[in-house]
Amino acid sequence: MRFKLPxxxxxxADWLEHKQNSILSAALIITIANIVSSLSGLLRxxxxxxYFFQDKSNQLAFEALLVAFQIPDMMFQLIILxxxxxxxxxxxxxxxxxxxxxxxxxxxxxxxxxxxxxIAASVVVFIFAEPLxxxxxxxxxxxxxxxxxxxxxxxxxxxxxxxxxxxxxxxILQSFQRFxxxxxxxxxxxxxxxxxxxxxADRLGIYAAGxxxxxxxxxxxxxxxxxxxxxxxxxxxxxxxxxxGIRELFKLMPARLLTMSVSEIQNLSLGFFxxxxxxxxxxxxxLALNLMTIPIRLFxxxxxxxxxxxxxxxxxxxxxxxxxxxxxxxxxQIAFLALPASVLLLVLRVPIVRIVFGTRDFxxxxxxxxxxxxxxIALSVAAQAMAQLLIxxxxxxxxxKTPFVITVINVxxxxxxxxxxxxxxxxxxxxxxxATSVTAILEATMLIYYLDKRIHAFRSKAFWLPQLKMxxxxxxxxxxxxxxxxxxxxxxxNTSKTLELIALTIxxxxxxxxxxxxxxxxxxxxxxxxxxxxxxxxDKWQKSLAKSKEALVETSLDGDEV
Numbered sequence: 001m002r003f004k005l006p007x008x009x010x011x012x013a014d015w016l017e018h019k020q021n022s023i024l025s026a027a028l029i030i031t032i033a034n035i036v037s038s039l040s041g042l043l044r045x046x047x048x049x050x051y052f053f054q055d056k057s058n059q060l061a062f063e064a065l066l067v068a069f070q071i072p073d074m075m076f077q078l079i080i081l082x083x084x085x086x087x088x089x090x091x092x093x094x095x096x097x098x099x100x101x102x103x104x105x106x107x108x109x110x111x112x113x114x115x116x117x118x119i120a121a122s123v124v125v126f127i128f129a130e131p132l133x134x135x136x137x138x139x140x141x142x143x144x145x146x147x148x149x150x151x152x153x154x155x156x157x158x159x160x161x162x163x164x165x166x167x168x169x170x171x172i173l174q175s176f177q178r179f180x181x182x183x184x185x186x187x188x189x190x191x192x193x194x195x196x197x198x199x200x201a202d203r204l205g206i207y208a209a210g211x212x213x214x215x216x217x218x219x220x221x222x223x224x225x226x227x228x229x230x231x232x233x234x235x236x237x238x239x240x241x242x243x244x245g246i247r248e249l250f251k252l253m254p255a256r257l258l259t260m261s262v263s264e265i266q267n268l269s270l271g272f273f274x275x276x277x278x279x280x281x282x283x284x285x286x287l288a289l290n291l292m293t294i295p296i297r298l299f300x301x302x303x304x305x306x307x308x309x310x311x312x313x314x315x316x317x318x319x320x321x322x323x324x325x326x327x328x329x330x331x332x333q334i335a336f337l338a339l340p341a342s343v344l345l346l347v348l349r350v351p352i353v354r355i356v357f358g359t360r361d362f363x364x365x366x367x368x369x370x371x372x373x374x375x376x377i378a379l380s381v382a383a384q385a386m387a388q389l390l391i392x393x394x395x396x397x398x399x400x401k402t403p404f405v406i407t408v409i410n411v412x413x414x415x416x417x418x419x420x421x422x423x424x425x426x427x428x429x430x431x432x433x434x435a436t437s438v439t440a441i442l443e444a445t446m447l448i449y450y451l452d453k454r455i456h457a458f459r460s461k462a463f464w465l466p467q468l469k470m471x472x473x474x475x476x477x478x479x480x481x482x483x484x485x486x487x488x489x490x491x492x493x494n495t496s497k498t499l500e501l502i503a504l505t506i507x508x509x510x511x512x513x514x515x516x517x518x519x520x521x522x523x524x525x526x527x528x529x530x531x532x533x534x535x536x537x538x539d540k541w542q543k544s545l546a547k548s549k550e551a552l553v554e555t556s557l558d559g560d561e562v
Contacts, residue, residue, distance in 0.1 A: 032183075034183065035298060060144070066286050067145070071133075071153050073267075078261060109240050113246075136271060156210055158214050169221065170224060172228050181223060195215055262404070276422055284369050295337070327389065333527050334382070338381050340477055352371075369429070380438075402451075413435075421434070470520070476515060477519070
């Protein structure tokens, strides 16, 4: 059966399907979509707070909702995303060069195998959702919260099945260097959740959010199916695990699955430690992490996601100079964009929290607490953004073992710091935030060290000098951002009013960014030229998408990412 786009989309849908031929054009599309997705995600979070934060009972239910996401998400990460992120795109890309039909056959086989495993695991989780929830939460998590979280977990399992299929479709489209539709899908996922809450909140309460997850996940899948079909994908039920592509995937998966399993231990421990503290600590740290992930999604993930297919093309054992060049240039540009973002979060933490989450039902004390946690986590934004690319560089080299060892070390450090903070000191949630930053910086450092042993890309001043220049410009930005922020906050703007709070944030952000640009130009940071190229790309993005050359467009160290 051949799937087609709805008629109303067809006249103007060509740009959705065109191939991106460079990391810049691909990542530009992902960045634009991620901006929209991040805004829709913040709108979703604010709507949930508005609907479910009016009183203590609703606040506890909202915390249960956030806890409920953990088990379905963990299953998806381990069973589905482990295969796709570690090996699917490199293996699929390699196989389709020789035999496209075989590549699609491998996709169907892997999809069938993993879906069967996922459904079997879902049945077990559905039956034992309540004891599983009780076992992974702390003593401050009430019996009523356990019941709500267990019910929501059961509802969300349905949505994760749609997600499982959808992410294979995303892998196919990205392997063909089609990034537009996979980038739009998360926006529609958030729209689905919003619809669920708006339509069903009055009748279902907090469970409306679970229904919204199902709606959003289905749309996430449905939007990608037509283009995957057009590119040649046909679903077939086969469990031929002897297929050459399946064998190669199975060789690469174990280390990645172990890596993600260890990472999930960190996620589950976050839930356990935070729900041991009480006082909505899990809500606070999740909201802080949501803010922190925005610059990572805007800068780290797009560049890294767009880079993987291109890096996979440049893994020649004899000459990895092009591979090294792509990695270094991408790291420079991630840092150039992520460092000022971390400063904005650090200095403007309270206004940002108030603007994003500060409905009338969001308490001032919770705003201040969330702001302090954001400040601590913001220190690691650049490291986390860079780690996105570094991990994918190892995957492109088909090395999943090294990231596993690094992840194990980081998780052990994280759990130790959190345990000390929660049970043996007064640090509490601040100690958990510190654990996040410390382990993120440690991870990025270790990834750079061990990747350098493979590609010898980080030992010269070509890597370190631009990084030092950007760090210097960032420090000066922080100084010149903090001073006008304090002066304007005290003397000019009445921040109890939303419009003036927004005006203060925009004004001081503009001052800080202009200072950053000035010192970047003064220090001759080459990555500044990327802004010019990005602006040019925004003006001509549809023309860029219309190109469909088979050869990759050559890119330079000055502007090749996102």
